[in-house]
Amino acid sequence: MAISQQQVLEISAQSRSEEGRGASRRIRRTGNVPGVIYGGDAAPSPITLDHNVLYHALRKEAFHSSILTINLDKKPVQVLLRDVQMHPYKQQVLHVDFLRVDPKRKITMRVPLHFVNGDISPAVKLEGALINQIMNELEISCLPKDLPEYIEVDLSEMTVGTTIHVSSLKLPQGVAAVASHGIDPTVASAAVVKEEVVTEGEAGMEGIAPVSGAAEENKEE
Numbered sequence: 001m002a003i004s005q006q007q008v009l010e011i012s013a014q015s016r017s018e019e020g021r022g023a024s025r026r027i028r029r030t031g032n033v034p035g036v037i038y039g040g041d042a043a044p045s046p047i048t049l050d051h052n053v054l055y056h057a058l059r060k061e062a063f064h065s066s067i068l069t070i071n072l073d074k075k076p077v078q079v080l081l082r083d084v085q086m087h088p089y090k091q092q093v094l095h096v097d098f099l100r101v102d103p104k105r106k107i108t109m110r111v112p113l114h115f116v117n118g119d120i121s122p123a124v125k126l127e128g129a130l131i132n133q134i135m136n137e138l139e140i141s142c143l144p145k146d147l148p149e150y151i152e153v154d155l156s157e158m159t160v161g162t163t164i165h166v167s168s169l170k171l172p173q174g175v176a177a178v179a180s181h182g183i184d185p186t187v188a189s190a191a192v193v194k195e196e197v198v199t200e201g202e203a204g205m206e207g208i209a210p211v212s213g214a215a216e217e218n219k220e221e
Helices: 021-029 051-058 061-065 200-205 212-220
Strands: 009-015 032-038 045-050 068-072 075-086 093-100 107-116 129-133 137-142 151-154 163-165 186-192
Touching: 009 051, 021 032, 021 093, 032 051, 045 051, 045 068, 051 061, 051 093, 061 107, 107 129
Parallel strands: 009 068, 032 093, 107 151
Antiparallel strands: 009 045, 032 045, 068 075, 075 093, 107 137, 129 186, 163 186
16 A cells, blocks of 8 residues: 655745735635635735636645645745635635644644555456445644655455455554544445346236236136
8 A cells, every 4th residue: 555755736825915805805806816824833824826726726636635835925835725615606716725834743634545456356356346435535644744645545455355444554654544532444345246136937027017907807707
């Protein structure tokens, strides 16, 4: 189970002095998005970002689970994406929040799981089983430098009846799964799909409804 290396993503932003709903509406009318950078020892920093650039960046999976570099007024700031507000029916970003990253403090993030080699597993190749991918992301804790972009889950050894649990995932040094009251969730399982067997007699009777009235008439005759 390999873990991908984190990639650094960059985006530019500008500081803003205006705040409030009216200011946010004016920012959106100019093709930009209002946002804020908060956390750490510094005060929150209201910012604006180019809408189209941000919108396309948000479509990348890595943008949601990687350390980002915001070039704020041409000065780099290390952040994590924390919240995005979208328009209810338009393809429009309304607001975005970023959290400052302290390289010496651990962070808690949800990272995606990528499942590979399920098609070559004994469960699928030899027994025609179905592999259920029960989890699609994992909450982890680590220092920013150790944050993986995603975790790859190798299914190549799965056989029917086996399961992969969070505790069996091979996480890199410095990365730990966030446990929930001692629970060890199932990540994936393999099981044979049972097909309903229809007998020849049942198949022949399909679609034929009993004619009770006619039967009674024949009885009387």
